[in-house]
Amino acid sequence: MQTDALFWDSLVFEGIGEVEVEAVSAAFGTVEVVARGRAGGAACPDCGRFSGRVHDRYQRRLKDLPLADQGFVIQLTVRRFICGSADCARRTFAEPFSRLTVPHARxxxxxxxxxxxxxxxxxxxxxxxxxxxxxxxxxxxxxxxxxxxxPDPRFSTLRLLGVDDFAIRRGQSYSTVLTSVEDHRVVDVLPTREAGPLAAWLDRHPGVEIICRDRAGAYAVGARRGASDALQVADRFHLWQGLGRAVESCVAAHRDCLRTPAPGGTLPEATRPPSGRSQDEAEPAGRRAARKKAAHALVHEMLAQGHSRRAIARREWPWAGA
Ligand SMILES: [Zn+2]
Known part of the structure; x- marks a missing residue:
């Protein structure tokens, strides 16, 4: 079946200009286009010399995007050309279809x-x-x-670099992720969280002015070695995290200083409990708390009877999913 190439080019597939369509058929839910290259020859990929001398032909079957809910396949006859250049090591090369596909692709x-x-x-x-x-x-x-x-995404010179670690396997192996602070993109991943790879990366990518990092000593050393002029700052997340931990440990250390609230809701004069937490202080109440207490008591009873933790965990508990 003869077809108008321009018509197909606009409707059917990218790169049809590179081929001569010889037949189109549709059967069993698949449209098949039989085609061959239309160029007079091609340039040798090694020496660049043009050749139109055909050595042989072979078939390629290329799958394309579906067409109107039907599969779409291009049965392509490819010529292998002879490179006649005396100073070229290559004897033959396959006809390229640069817009349609890449070599060896299906x-x-x-x-x-x-x-x-x-x-x-x-x-x-x-x-x-x-x-x-x-x-x-x-x-x-x-x-x-x-x-x-x-291809890896390309990025221009970074001014603000974010450096942080992340766990490949928590507690065992860690890597370092480098981000562009200005547009929140990951720019690279380093194999470890030690100073050496960071210093080497900074050495290969000059121009970083500010390094925003967590407070790990290795990153400080790496940043100093790789970009001695860059300003190092602690990032906001780690500042908040550090502050949160400091406040938590400070409050925990002063727990005994907290006063017991009066039942009526008004704060009485300091009535510090004699030691630790008294029984009736902040005891949770309600059905949910009662269920938890019962579960707790039952688990401990089973432990006392010699059941393993794993066996207890595997049991079907009546409150599971509640
Ligand atoms: Zn050649």
Whole structure:
């Protein structure tokens, strides 16, 4: 079936200008386009010399975005050209289709782009479920590979750098995340939370003026070594966290100084309990508290009988989920 290439270009697929469409068929829920390259030849990827001498042809089957709820496949005949240049090590090279796809890909560039976006938004399993609904037919590993193949985001010179640690596995292994404080973007991740990698990173990325970090000594050392002129400041989160802890430990140390409120609601003169917390002070009441007390007593009774904590935890408790 002869088709008008310009018509298809505007309606069907990106890069159709690079191919001659030879046939279009639709069966079993899939539209199949049979096509071949229309260029007279191509430049050798190694030496750049143009060649139109065909060595052989082979078939590629490219999956594209669905078309009107039908699958869409391009059956592409690819020519392999001979590089005739005497000083080039390459003997043959495949015809490129730079707008349609990349070498060895099973999908068109635009389907790959869509899969990358689904993978970025939803990652593996959830992404694969959405991809199946959209008719993309890609498994979770395909989506993850698409995401891994995406280029790292580029950033210009940073003026304000945020440095903080995060747990790969809490209590065991930690990394360092570097952020752009001005636009709240992650710019890099360092393998450890030691001074060396931070100093090396700062050395490779000059221009940082202010380093906003938590108060770990290693970051102070790393920042000093890598960017000695930069101003180091404690970030707001860690200041608040430090202040909160200081207040908590101060109040806890002075708990005995707190006065017991009078039953009537008015504060009496200082009546300090003789020691610690008296029995009737701040005892929670109500059905919920009674249930908790009963559960507490039962758990301790079972422990006393020799049941393990794991066995007790596994029991079906009547109040579970309450
Ligand atoms: Zn060559």
């Amino acid at each position: 999908f068109t560039t635009r389907l790959n782009h869509a899969l990358g976006q689904v993978g970025l938004a939803l990652a593996g399993r959830a992404g694969a479920r959405l991809a199946a609904q959209l008719g993309f037919g890609a498994g979770r590993m395909t989506l993850l590979r698409r995401v891994m193949a995406l």
